[in-house]
Amino acid sequence: MTATGIGSLPGEDIDAALGLVFGELPDLPHLPELPGRGPGADMIGRTAGALADLHVDLQPSGWRLVARPGIDERRAAEYLERDLDALVPIAGAHDGPLKVQLAGPWTLAATLQTARGPVLADPGATRDVVASLAETVRLHLAEVVRRTPHARLVLQIDEPALPAVIAGSVPTASGFGNIRAVDPATVRDALKAVVAEADVDVVVHCCAADVPLRLLREAGAAAVSVDLAVARLDHDAVGEHVEAGRKLWLGVVPALGPGVPPAVRDVVAPVRRLWRDLGFAPERLTETVVLTPACGLAGASEGWARTALRLVRQSAHVIAEAPEAVSP
DSSP states (O other): OEEOOOSBOSSSOHHHHHHHHHHHOTTSOBOOBOGGGOTTSSHHHHHHTTOTTOEEEEETTEEEEESSOOHHHHHHHHHHHHHHHHHHHHHTTOOSEEEEEEEOHHHHHHHOEETTEEGGGOHHHHHHHHHHHHHHHHHHHHHHHHHOTTOEEEEEEEOTTHHHHHHTOOBOTTSSSBOOOOOHHHHHHHHHHHHHTTOSEEEEEOOSSOOOHHHHHHTTOSEEEEETTTOOOOHHHHHHHHHTTOEEEEEEEOSSOOSSOOOHHHHHHHHHHHHHHHTOOHHHHHHHEEEEESSOOTTSOHHHHHHHHHHHHHHHHHHHHOTTOOOO
16 A cells, blocks of 8 residues: 655755655655745746746736736746655656645636636636646646656646535635636546546545545546545545555545644544445455645645655555454
8 A cells, every 4th residue: 555645844945855755755756845935936826937927926816817927927836846856866766656646627727816806717718727727737747857767657637626616606706706606527528638647657636525536536636636535525435436446545644743743543543444344355455545644735844744754654555464354
């Protein structure tokens, strides 16, 4: 069984962050995001600054599409370039899996602004962002390959706003109403276009309660990443997902330190309970499930971030050694 991180970590030192990730998560390390460095190092700014043929700047309301590149976009691009270059000394010869992350098309559409409000309220702007992100995926992965030519890349697409887009609960610019719900078929097709450009396994991460497993599977996701404590998982939908040969990444360690760290047995118990309830053979558990923290760790202390990564690794090892064990 494998363990990995979601993406963000506390701190501002990319070399130290990579050392932590490769030390604690050697089976599936990832390129971390460090939002503590400021705007442009966050999930949205990082991806927005990399969008192909689109430009952004930073306003009090958030990241906004603009006609020409400016200092905010250049800063975001410099952060990303610096982080990619930092991969070379630690991962230049790495020949195992390596995960990188980008914000997904619907979270970008719900978060980025035009001069008139959220991109999501403008179908033309939404189509532009989807098309741009699809090209960005191709270009970004090529840049990672250039620095880590032996790695087997995995792309994580972060879609925390996806359920709100489908439910029609994304606020308008005034905040007094919501943007009309987007048809699930439109959501699926846009995601599918982005996933198709990856040419590597894609995992879609969504830490909301209502994760549309079937839609994400139909969009081509090889895995779906959820917060096990938050997600309302329908067992039939999860069963269909597993039967289709897709993987399930389960967030099992809190993103913020609870004070006293949980024991490994408490971390693995809900995983084993879910698997028992699904009725699958124990040996399929280690083939299907990847353990992660519940979400990104940017808001945690550096001590808790290290503890969280260690806990998911230790928990994965415990399950791998005894997949047949079940929880009451």
